[in-house]
Amino acid sequence: MASSGSGYDLSASTFSPDGRIFQVEYATKAVENAGTVVGIKCSNGVVLGCAKPIHHKMVVATSGSYKRIHTCDTHIGVASTGFLPDSRVLVQRTTEEAADWLEQYGGKIPPHVLADRLGSYVHYFTLHGALRPFGAAAVIAGHDPDTKECSLHLLEPNGAPYRFYGVATGKGKQAAKTELEKLNLHKTPIAADEAVKQILRILHLLHQESKDSKPIEVEVSWICEASGWKHKGVPKDVLKTSEDWAKEQLEEEEEDDDDDEEMEEES
Amino acid sequence: MSQKNREGEVLTGTTILALPFEGGVVVCADSRTSTGTYVANRVSDKLVQLSDYIYCCRSGSAADTQALTDYVHYYLSQWSLDTGRIPTVKTAAHLMRRLIYQNKDQLQAGVIVAGWDPVHGGSVYTITLGGSCLELPFATGGSGSIFIAGLLDAEFSNGMDMAEARNLAKKACSHAMCRDGSSGGVIRTVVISADGVDRDYTPGNDLPFGPVAVW
Numbered sequence: 292m293a294s295s296g297s298g299y300d301l302s303a304s305t306f307s308p309d310g311r312i313f314q315v316e317y318a319t320k321a322v323e324n325a326g327t328v329v330g331i332k333c334s335n336g337v338v339l340g341c342a343k344p345i346h347h348k349m350v351v352a353t354s355g356s357y358k359r360i361h362t363c364d365t366h367i368g369v370a371s372t373g374f375l376p377d378s379r380v381l382v383q384r385t386t387e388e389a390a391d392w393l394e395q396y397g398g399k400i401p402p403h404v405l406a407d408r409l410g411s412y413v414h415y416f417t418l419h420g421a422l423r424p425f426g427a428a429a430v431i432a433g434h435d436p437d438t439k440e441c442s443l444h445l446l447e448p449n450g451a452p453y454r455f456y457g458v459a460t461g462k463g464k465q466a467a468k469t470e471l472e473k474l475n476l477h478k479t480p481i482a483a484d485e486a487v488k489q490i491l492r493i494l495h496l497l498h499q500e501s502k503d504s505k506p507i508e509v510e511v512s513w514i515c516e517a518s519g520w521k522h523k524g525v526p527k528d529v530l531k532t533s534e535d536w537a538k539e540q541l542e543e544e545e546e547d548d549d550d551d552e553e554m555e556e557e558s
Numbered sequence: 559m560s561q562k563n564r565e566g567e568v569l570t571g572t573t574i575l576a577l578p579f580e581g582g583v584v585v586c587a588d589s590r591t592s593t594g595t596y597v598a599n600r601v602s603d604k605l606v607q608l609s610d611y612i613y614c615c616r617s618g619s620a621a622d623t624q625a626l627t628d629y630v631h632y633y634l635s636q637w638s639l640d641t642g643r644i645p646t647v648k649t650a651a652h653l654m655r656r657l658i659y660q661n662k663d664q665l666q667a668g669v670i671v672a673g674w675d676p677v678h679g680g681s682v683y684t685i686t687l688g689g690s691c692l693e694l695p696f697a698t699g700g701s702g703s704i705f706i707a708g709l710l711d712a713e714f715s716n717g718m719d720m721a722e723a724r725n726l727a728k729k730a731c732s733h734a735m736c737r738d739g740s741s742g743g744v745i746r747t748v749v750i751s752a753d754g755v756d757r758d759y760t761p762g763n764d765l766p767f768g769p770v771a772v773w
Contacts, residue, residue, distance in 0.1 A: 397652025
């Protein structure tokens, strides 16, 4: 105890003398140990992708069990990572907020309002000694039927809801962010089908780089014109061609790297 | 829901209507408020602003409809703060419908919610005493409305301009005020469009149709 938190890490209701709340930071650590989630806001939609490590050969990792991407309303998709049970609570709350709004106001909840409301909910769990903060983060993709715009939000265990052009969270967060930055999404947004390819490339790249031998299963969803501006899983054929492209791309990159090394040796 | 009016209850036995035109909507009402046969107010205002671009025409109990519009006004400002947007007429009508439906045993309120929003343009909703909400090409309400149903069916058309819509609203309202004992006084209209709102008032001796001009 003396080594890490010096007694200030026992409850989320106590600040440490230098102004930190360790319990919330530990919750963030829980997210950093779980599968990677990547989201891209596109010129014509928004795409979510996540890598699910198959921790046991006999696990059934199809859409029926071990789901990481959920539809919380027709226009809202949530990809969550971290403790699976915690993220399910988040997803359920998202669904309830969306349904309550529709009941109250007779229209779809704007995605940024949903992210704000969810932020307040998650934040509440960082205020009380009797509660445990969420060990999960959620990437929210939404389409607003009133403004016809799509948006992408990340909700972290501290309750801060930020809006992004491209975002990554989970185990491969750092490497994925580097790859996303290369795409220059804030200046030149890419199309949804291109984003599917890039997300798959990033997820497979991260899997190659981590020496983790556990196989991964990939889940990708989108909101775009092709999905009727509804949150839906990317169709199997699109997924297949994109995945082939991603793997080919990665092989090429690897060969290029090898060539470079050889060149260096020669010179 | 059989309910007798309370002794001395103030009712807006009324004529109200809302007619959309190209790019907006005009709402219109007479100004009579009565308690039984006594006219409690001959220049009342039955057109209430719910938000910058949304109005409500009230009919039924004055107390009930005032309370309802106060609530909807409050909810809509809350909605605007939450979303950072201008409320839609649809949302305003939905809020009104919920309040009326959930409390229908204790209320006597039939209202028209009309206005302009950036999503749908000009639109008109009517909410009945029972709490059902209908979007209509145009709407009438109050005790005077039955006298002008045919007139409006004949003369209303889609794609009128602002002046045509306002003139038709005034004409229809004056006809209702003439035949309905519980409607009368002056005509108030409000034009709502992307440019904002424009209020207008026609005094009782200057109506398009009425005893002075005709008989």
